[in-house]
Amino acid sequence: MLRNRLALVLLTALAPAVWGTTYLATTELLPPGRPLLAAVIRCLPAGLLLVALTRRLPQGSWWWRSLVLGALNIGVFQALLFIAAYRLPGGIAATVGAVGPLVTAGLSALVLGDRLTLRTVLSGIAGVAGVSLLVLRANAQLDAVGVLAALGGAVVMAAGIVLSKRWVSPAPMLATTGWQLTAGGLLLVPVTLIAEGAPPSHYTLANVLGYAYLCLIGAAVTYALWFRGLRELPPTSVSFLALLSPVVATLLGWLALGQDLSPLQAFGALVVLGSLVAAQTQRPRTARVPAPGATPTPEAGAAPEADPAATPRSVRENV
Structure with a gap:
């Protein structure tokens, strides 16, 4: 069971x-100044492809649920990320966004009944501190x-994570992923036209390769893995994994673009990784109310392992 959980x-x-590679792909392959267009091209074709394949x-309530989840996990999140990326230096936006695990933990306690532990809070604070050391100037x-x-x-991202855990679709995971990507992409289309105007009329081979990478790998594959993890893992644990994006983006900037990496930044990356490990090794516990007249057992309140049968962004992911 432990090996299965580690693999998951x-x-x-x-x-x-992979989302941490978006900054490199965007700066090196895509047209400049078109982050929302990149978000649409990444999400909408990927969603339609998954819907076509599955x-x-x-059915029923999943029409509006897919729209809500697609807005939270994709459309609204990307729009807010775009605003933050253009109005803030990258370090501030990444640091503010790093509070996501703490917000997720709070919402999980309110909506799902998960217990908010001191270990989770300290891990969340460490994650914010580590990201700030990594990217803040x-x-x-x-x-x-x-x-x-x-x-x-x-x-918004935290709300999407928690609702994805509460609303478990009966459909295959690829189909559910396709619904959300399609809904989020459609919501982004009018925002993109208003904010960035009509798409360019000419694309280079590098542009096409960049968009293909973001669509097939950066959306279709990664969101399927992400939503599968949300089905089977505690939502707070999954939210901490999002802190990997600024770590990967910074390391790629150092390795591929020749950007400086100071000892303080390296220490920040270690702090982030430490917070991830601490969050993943904590056994989830859910507050439960015993039935009337029932005698609580010593294990009352302990949540079982997530059911294995159910299946940004860093600011550098500013597309």
Whole structure:
């Protein structure tokens, strides 16, 4: 069971790790100044592809649930991330967004009945501190709208994580992923046209390769892994994995782009990884109310392992 859980955590962690490559792909392959267009091209075709492959449409309440989850996990989140990325230095937006695990833990306690432990809170604080050491700069300046957008993005992402755990679709995971990507992509289309205007009329081979990578790998594959992890793992544990994105983005900037990596940044990366390990090794516990007249057992309140039968962003992922 422990090996299965470790394998599932590692597979889920691949999603934010790949999202950390988005900054490199965007700067090196895509047209400049088109982050929302990149988000649409990444999400909408990937969603339609998965829907076509699974040949499964939502049924009943899953029409509006897919729209809500697609808005929270994809559409609204990407729009807020875009605002934060353009109005804030990268370090501030990433640091504010790093509060996501703490927000997820709070919402999980309110909505799902998960117990908010001191270990989770300390791990969340360590994660924020580690990201700030990794990406924050001393000359960074605040912008109220940008800070609110970054904080809103963290809240929206946390809400999407918690609701994804509460609403478990009866459909195959690839179909559910396709519904959300399609809904989120459609919501982004009018926002993109208003904010960035019509798409460019010409694309280079590098542009096409970049968009293909973001669509097939950065969306279709990674979101399927992410949502599968959300089905089987505690939501707070999954939310901590999102902190891998700024770590991967910083390391790629150092390795591929020749950017500086100071000892303080390296220490920040270690702090982030330490907070991830602490969050993953904690056994989830859910508060339960015993039935009337029932005698509580010593194990009352302990949550079972997640059912194995159920299946940004860093600011650098500013697309």
